[in-house]
Amino acid sequence: MNQHITNDHATRDMWQPMNHPADPFKNPPKMITGGEGMMLKDADGRDILDALAGGLWNVNLGHSCEPVKQAMAEQLAKLPYYSNFRGSVNDKAVELSHVLREWLEPDGMARAFYTSGGSDSVETALRLARQYHKLRGDKDRYKFISLRNSYHGTHFGGASVNGGARFKRMYEPLLPGCFSVPAPWTYRNPFDESDPERLTDLCIAALEAEIQFQTPDTVAAFIMEPILGAGGVIPPHASFMPKVREVCSRHGILLIADEVICGFGRTGDVTGSRHWGVKPDMMCLAKGITTGYFPLGACMISEEVAEVFESNRSGDGVVAHGYTYSGHPVGCAAALAALAETKRLNVTENAAARGDEFMTGMKALAEKHELIGDIRGGEGLLMALELVSDRKTKAPVSKDIMDRLYQDIYDNGVIVRTSANTIILSPALIIEPGQVQTILNAVDDGLGRVAA
């Protein structure tokens, strides 16, 4: 590391995403300088076990996936960049589209539209949804419905369908025509219903009611994460997404699956939609598609949706949307290698098995620590522990406790993510059983210390 770069520079010279610009002065961020496998190296030379796959559930294959690094280096040497806008394509983008089509055929996906990340993929899906209806002559269908507690990125479109007020309040007014319905979150919901199946039916009834209230012929799309991620990791009951699919199909509403976190093995299946046995109309991809080594995303499009654009003869089918880095050849080379490694290492199966071990360990922690109000997971490597100061009232623990816990766990050699009163665990899909235990032990010790 450049010896002149210290944490003081981090506080003076840059603002962090999702943080108050003054916070780093009080809570200096950990400075990460290296990574190997599941491990990180910090600026003090400490080895830290990464329990969140690069901090943002994206480095699915760990920090030293050599085939991906090599593919990127080779592509840089051969063709570092060429555009995919009208008139040309680069060969890697075309090759990746073919591979993605094969991977996602069981999900009904047939075309790829590339982006630079998750927010871009969501923006693309929302725009294409409106255009799809216009092309079919359904010109009033412009509204979007989403789930509360969802997270769909921070572009104005994505923020408008986000289910958390904190991503919206300071940036309003947002996109008109965006509405939300309760998420199937058994621990906190407006129906006071803790049974997942009954809650599913209540949430589906609320969705149906919202569609009727808006009038179905004005609704363009419903967007959802198969398992809600950044909103606190909320896996729905298995019947939820299939029931959403049925409602959307009945009303001619497109179903957009935001697979930015769930895609490529994290749920223990190739996609979250497949995990629930659902074929959406579009899918948003990013993060794990390159195991986080290059900012690339894609909006995947079903054959039926594609057909409406491709058969259009009026010129309105032109997709007047795209990014300079849509289908960047280095990103596509990274994705091709990452997908090949995902298959070769069978990380999807590992995610399912290690996820079960986490749940067993988390149940034991919940029995031991009064601070744990709820544990969530059980569908691959996507877990959360929600902390409360009182189990009866479910009052969240203070930010001070969360800050101390984050530090205590780090002192135990593990980095986790804390979001509001929740500890989020989402390690790389290559994690081994012993490392699952190390993470659980660090959390156990941290909880013991903050409670003392």
Ligand SMILES: Cc1ncc(COP(=O)(O)O)c(C=O)c1O
């Ligand atoms: C489900 C989901 N959608 C969209 C996004 C936005 O992706 P990005 O940060 O790459 O723009 C995220 C990011 O965490 C996400 O979790």
